[in-house]
Amino acid sequence: MHRDAGSTADIVERDRKHFIHPYQVFDTYLVDDVLPIERGAGARLVDSEGRSYIDAVGGMWCTNIGLGRDEMANAIAEQVRQLAYSNPFTDMTNLPAGLLCEKLASLAPGDLNHVFLSSGGSTAVDVAYRMIQFYQFARGTPEKRHVISRVDAYHGTTYAAVSIGGKPGDRVPGFNYIDDTIHHLSSPNFYRYGDGRTEQEFADDLVAEFQAKVAELGADRVGAFFAEPIMGSGGVIMPPADYLQRLWQICCANDIVYVSDEVVTGFGRLGEWFASESVFGITPDIITSAKGLTSGYLPLGATIVSDKIYDVIAEPGHDRYFAVGYTYSGHPVSCAAALKNIEIIEREGLLDHVRQIGPYFQQQLRTLTDLPMVGEVRGSHLMACVVFVEDKQTKRNYPEELDVGKLVANACEPRGLIVRPMVHLNVMSPPLVIDRDEVDHIVATLRDAIVEVRAALGSAG
Numbered sequence: 168m169h170r171d172a173g174s175t176a177d178i179v180e181r182d183r184k185h186f187i188h189p190y191q192v193f194d195t196y197l198v199d200d201v202l203p204i205e206r207g208a209g210a211r212l213v214d215s216e217g218r219s220y221i222d223a224v225g226g227m228w229c230t231n232i233g234l235g236r237d238e239m240a241n242a243i244a245e246q247v248r249q250l251a252y253s254n255p256f257t258d259m260t261n262l263p264a265g266l267l268c269e270k271l272a273s274l275a276p277g278d279l280n281h282v283f284l285s286s287g288g289s290t291a292v293d294v295a296y297r298m299i300q301f302y303q304f305a306r307g308t309p310e311k312r313h314v315i316s317r318v319d320a321y322h323g324t325t326y327a328a329v330s331i332g333g334k335p336g337d338r339v340p341g342f343n344y345i346d347d348t349i350h351h352l353s354s355p356n357f358y359r360y361g362d363g364r365t366e367q368e369f370a371d372d373l374v375a376e377f378q379a380k381v382a383e384l385g386a387d388r389v390g391a392f393f394a395e396p397i398m399g400s401g402g403v404i405m406p407p408a409d410y411l412q413r414l415w416q417i418c419c420a421n422d423i424v425y426v427s428d429e430v431v432t433g434f435g436r437l438g439e440w441f442a443s444e445s446v447f448g449i450t451p452d453i454i455t456s457a458k459g460l461t462s463g464y465l466p467l468g469a470t471i472v473s474d475k476i477y478d479v480i481a482e483p484g485h486d487r488y489f490a491v492g493y494t495y496s497g498h499p500v501s502c503a504a505a506l507k508n509i510e511i512i513e514r515e516g517l518l519d520h521v522r523q524i525g526p527y528f529q530q531q532l533r534t535l536t537d538l539p540m541v542g543e544v545r546g547s548h549l550m551a552c553v554v555f556v557e558d559k560q561t562k563r564n565y566p567e568e569l570d571v572g573k574l575v576a577n578a579c580e581p582r583g584l585i586v587r588p589m590v591h592l593n594v595m596s597p598p599l600v601i602d603r604d605e606v607d608h609i610v611a612t613l614r615d616a617i618v619e620v621r622a623a624l625g626s627a628g
Contacts, residue, residue, distance in 0.1 A: 207234035229458035246503035264497035276444035288430035288457035289323030291468035319354040319401035370408035399431035403552035427451035434459030438522040578616035
């Protein structure tokens with residue numbers, strides 16, 4: 168523990184007084200103590216009291232290679248000593264940034280050969296949004312400024328990114344959003360909204376809705392479509408049938424930029440560097456990425472752009488410049504961390520490991536569906552979600568104020584497991600290095616916690 172941290176009680180009290188957390192719920196924060204994490208190794212965390220936990224959340228979808236790696240620490244320290252920072256603007260660069268952009272271009276599908284580096288997933292999406300505006304202006308179609316997204320999508324927390332996102336819980340009173348040019352179509356959540364249709368019929372209806380929206384707005388006014396290959400923070404929502412590929416085809420036919428948000432799915436979570444083409448048969452115009460890019464060791468985001476877009480905005484003779492930049496764009500230490508992270512994933516064969524362990528993880532989690540309050544287990548490879556319902560037959564949710572997902576997560580914690588609660592859900596995205604014994608422990612512990620919560624709810628009526 169840091170020598171000035173004090174006792175666990177000191178840590179908790181200091182945190183309560185001074186640290187404003189992301190998505191902080193103020194009323195319950197005054198009641199529930201935080202969990203102070205002191206250290207981590209691999210897929211495990213240790214708190215300030217020395218208790219160990221399997222981190223089935225993988226930090227925040229990001230600790231792909233696992234925590235506590237000496238070679239990551241060494242690579243970061245070496246870069247700090249050699250060059251901790253340099254100006255990234257216009258006519259200056261640094262060695263790690265150039266090497267990383269070259270590497271990302273080699274890993275990305277199609278002609279995505281150009282990379283804008285920022286500080287995280289939200290900024291990567293924000294850059295994509297502004298890149299599309301600039302691209303449409305540069306090609307003489309500035310009226311193509313409307314963006315289509317979906318309910319339950321999560322694309323980040325900057326003003327543009329949260330406006331593109333469509334999670335109801337993110338669109339709260341007290342904030343403004345871009346609502347005139349950003350449009351949201353139905354969630355592709357088949358379990359919740361299938362309503363007796365087959366999965367193919369559900370997909371057909373979603374595709375028809377997309378076509379209708381393009382027709383309503385006019386294809387000459389629609390600039391882009393943003394989509395996660397699998398919706399992450401919306402609840403690990405799998406795309407039904409051939410839905411995403413058909414939307415991509417419609418975008419191609421109507422000159423609409425397709426943005427694949429791979430902030431979560433990139434860098435091995437589905438057993439591929441990127442899921443768009445390898446898993447879903449889509450070659451997007453732009454890919455946004457972060458999280459697994461450095462496995463959470465340092466902040467970094469990357470917006471990877473196709474030749475088709477770059478060649479238009481960079482065409483000589485127009486005296487244009489891309490007026491977007493961050494102090495930490497291409498930060499040499501973050502880029503060195505990303506290069507070492509990618510090297511580890513390659514050298515240790517972690518993509519192949521995910522292809523092996525991922526189906527086992529999904530199979531074992533699906534054994535939980537025999538429990539009365541588990542309505543569905545969904546996901547792919549090392550992205551998973553357990554859905555809790557009060558009635559499996561009708562799929563009726565528990566009252567939202569009960570926060571049943573948090574009740575289950577709270578029951579997991581003293582058993583040495585961390586899962587991420589989202590009202591009616593528990594979401595998991597463990598490090599790619601997880602093994603079968605840890606998978607078995609996650610599933611057994613989650614089962615015990617669910618049984619305990621179900622019994623408590625029954626006793627309470």
